[in-house]
Amino acid sequence: ETGVTQTPRHLVMGMTNKKSLKCEQHLGHNAMYWYKQSAKKPLELMFVYNFKEQTENNSVPSRFSPECPNSSHLFLHLHTLQPEDSALYLCASSQGGGRIFGSGTRLTVV
Amino acid sequence: TQLLEQSPQFLSIQEGENLTVYCNSSSVFSSLQWYRQEPGEGPVLLVTVVTGGEVKKLKRLTFQFGDARKDSSLHITAAQPGDTGLYLCASRETSYDKVIFGPGTSLSVIP
Numbered sequence: 001e002t003g004v005t006q007t008p009r010h011l012v013m014g015m016t017n018k019k020s021l022k023c024e025q026h027l028g029h030n031a032m033y034w035y036k037q038s039a040k041k042p043l044e045l046m047f048v049y050n051f052k053e054q055t056e057n058n059s060v061p062s063r064f065s066p067e068c069p070n071s072s073h074l075f076l077h078l079h080t081l082q083p084e085d086s087a088l089y090l091c092a093s094s095q096g097g098g099r100i101f102g103s104g105t106r107l108t109v110v
Numbered sequence: 111t112q113l114l115e116q117s118p119q120f121l122s123i124q125e126g127e128n129l130t131v132y133c134n135s136s137s138v139f140s141s142l143q144w145y146r147q148e149p150g151e152g153p154v155l156l157v158t159v160v161t162g163g164e165v166k167k168l169k170r171l172t173f174q175f176g177d178a179r180k181d182s183s184l185h186i187t188a189a190q191p192g193d194t195g196l197y198l199c200a201s202r203e204t205s206y207d208k209v210i211f212g213p214g215t216s217l218s219v220i221p
Contacts, residue, residue, distance in 0.1 A: 004152075042114075043153075043198070043211040090152050098143050099200075099209060101152030 003027045006091050006102035013081065014110055021076040021105045023091030030095060032074045034066060037088040037104070049074060081109045114201055114212035122218040126188050131215040133182045133199030140202055142182050143209070144173055147196040158202075189219045 004025045013019050025032065034046040048056035049068040063085075065077040074091055086109045092099040115134045123129055133142065141160045145153035157166050159175035159182065166173045170193075172185040186193055196214045 006152075040213075042213045045209070092152070098145075098155035098158055099153070101154070103151050106150075 004091055004093055004100050004102035006089075006105055008105055009103065010106045010108075012108045012110060013078070015081060015083070017081075018077070018079040020078065021089055021091075021107075023074040023076075023102055025072055025091075025093040025100070025102075027093055027100060028095070029093035029100070030071060031093060032068065032071070033092045033094075033099065034074065034076050035090040035092060035101075037090055038086075043090070047076075078107075081107075083109050085109050114199060114210055116197075116199060116212040116215050118215060119213070120216050120218075122220065123189055125190060125219055125221050128185070128187050129189055129217070130183050130185045131197055131217070133184075133212055135180050135201060137180065139175075139179045139182075142175060142179075143200045143202065144182070144184055145198040145200060145211075147198060147214070149195070153196075153198055186217075189217075191219045191221050193217060194219050 007022045011019060030051050032049045036044045036046055045058050046060045047066045052068045052071055063080050067075040086107055088104045088106050090104045091102045113136045117132050141158055143158045144156045146156055147153040157168060157173045159166060159173055162177045162179045164175040170187045174183045182199060194217060196216050198214045199212045201210045
């Protein structure tokens, strides 16, 4: 248990489905992040939130929609995904230092 | 944008052996972090190095930051099966939100 909790751990969805990934941290961190980890590729930063405000969108397709209702919760809403979006989606938080990661959601798009 | 290279990409060794993995950059690191990621889990921060020439030890792991702050190494002494995982280096740029990850070294320690 790292202090960052992600649900669900595994998700299989069709290309026409809508689903959401959830991330929660009670570490008192001000920054939260979504990363994508695909096979044979480095961790890719998707979105950054500081004090609930989105400060970075790393050219992520609009079929991924983040939401940060408060500094402890972060969501990633998914719709009309493609098979190439299958990956491990990691949430992280930080207080200006190293990233504290959750265990990730293994997403498979069929 | 800073690019990180890690070598080797894969490493498989017997329990008890020593090993070193490397992280190199096309430009100077402001600081460098090492993470270990076990299968099915997120990366876990091991150490942060900031000063050129800095050496930090964490039990059997020794982390070294190059004098020019463009490279770093991680040495593991007497590797154990529990050391198996993906070792990631990450560079933190001037803006604290910018952390660039390398592709990782996948280590397998065979009992």
